Every structure is written in C-alpha cells, then in structure tokens.
Amino acid sequence: MRSLRLLQGMVLVCILLVPILIFLFLKGFGTNTYDIPVYYENGVDNPFLECPVADTSQHYIPEFAFTNQDGNQVGRAEMEGKLTIVDFFFTSCPSICPKMSSEMERVNDMFRNEERVRIFSISIDPSYDSPEVLKEYADKHKAESGKWDFLTGGVQETYELAQCGFLIPAEDGLGIPDDFVHSDKFILIDELGRIRGYYSGTSREDVDLLMLETKVLLHAGK
Numbered sequence: 001m002r003s004l005r006l007l008q009g010m011v012l013v014c015i016l017l018v019p020i021l022i023f024l025f026l027k028g029f030g031t032n033t034y035d036i037p038v039y040y041e042n043g044v045d046n047p048f049l050e051c052p053v054a055d056t057s058q059h060y061i062p063e064f065a066f067t068n069q070d071g072n073q074v075g076r077a078e079m080e081g082k083l084t085i086v087d088f089f090f091t092s093c094p095s096i097c098p099k100m101s102s103e104m105e106r107v108n109d110m111f112r113n114e115e116r117v118r119i120f121s122i123s124i125d126p127s128y129d130s131p132e133v134l135k136e137y138a139d140k141h142k143a144e145s146g147k148w149d150f151l152t153g154g155v156q157e158t159y160e161l162a163q164c165g166f167l168i169p170a171e172d173g174l175g176i177p178d179d180f181v182h183s184d185k186f187i188l189i190d191e192l193g194r195i196r197g198y199y200s201g202t203s204r205e206d207v208d209l210l211m212l213e214t215k216v217l218l219h220a221g222k
Helices: 002-030 097-110 131-140 155-165 204-220
Strands: 065-067 073-075 083-089 117-123 148-151 185-189 195-200
Touching: 073 148, 083 097, 083 204, 097 117, 097 185, 097 204, 117 155, 131 148, 185 204, 195 204
Parallel strands: 083 117, 117 148
Antiparallel strands: 065 073, 083 185, 185 195
16 A cells, blocks of 8 residues: 555656656757857958958958849849848759759748848859840749849859859850859848858758758747
C-alpha cells in the first residue's frame, strides 16, 4: 500500500513538472536568434582588381538603373526598403542559366504576394538581351515586372556592377555563349542595400536556405 502511494506521488510530481519544463524550454527557445551575417562590414579588398580602391566602411550596393522587360527604368532606387534577390544570367546561356531561372521561379512563387520582396535577374549579355528578348524570357518563367524584373544595361556598367557592386565574377563572352563567365549565385540584399547571403542557384537545398533566410529577415523587419 505504501509503495502504491509512493508511486502515485511520483506520478503526480511528474505531471506537475511537465508544464514547468515546457515553459522553460519555450522560454529558452524564444531567446535563440537565427544569425544571418552582414557581408563586408569592413569594406572589400578589390577582389577582381578592376574596382576602385574601397574604404574600410560597410559595403552597400551602388546606384544603378537598367531597363526591364517592359522598357521601364529599374535599379537601386527600387531596392530601397525591400529585400531584393539578385542573379546574373543571359538568355542564350547553354549551361547553368536554365537551372538558375527554374530555381528563381520557385523563389518568385514563394514571395509572389509579398510586396517587400523583389527579384532582379540582370543580363550579362546586354548586346543581345534587349527588353523584347527579356520580355519573352520573363513570360516563359511567369515573371511580372515590379516583382521579378529582368534587366539589361550598358556592357561596362553591367560588368562593373557585378564585379564591384555585388562582388561576383563576370566576364564578357563577346557574343559567344560558351565564352561568357558568370556566377551561379543568388544574392540576398537587405532593405539597406547590404549583402546578406550568397546561395547557389543550381542547388535546390541552397535555394531553400535562401527562401528561409529571406523569411527570417522579413520577420525581423516587422
């Protein structure tokens, strides 16, 4: 009888402890933070030897304005106060671009109704990728200007922006598709114009991480 009472007492104590343990767990979990780095807080070191000498302050995406698939000027001003996901591609790319555009279509679907997120796909072959060519490509990927803009600009301005602004490699193929060099990275830019992450646009897992970290930054900005 005594052992039965002891067992009942132990069960009662365990039952009473459960909500306390749950509270302590949730309290501890709530203090955890998902740390998304800010890149180049101390400036950049001219990685491609083609950029102006940088200072040691925070790097921001520079001013630019290119033409989108509908013939409108779109650029740095439209990034202000929003999260912008950027990649560099070209429509005649025979290798990684189709995969990248397919993955970016997933990103577009995820944030289609989120006005604080924009997507820029910037052509590294502006001599061929006219607004009309980009419009056909955009329609193929269900992209609407104002949400997912396909951009074309001057050749020199485009390569300076890739190398010195977004800090990724890019090399002009002079019209030969196999000779163009560009990164497969999707780049996450915060509302202040700072780089917050690089993700492989050919990796589904990396793109899933991009979407997760975009959501985290959206939540943090509320």
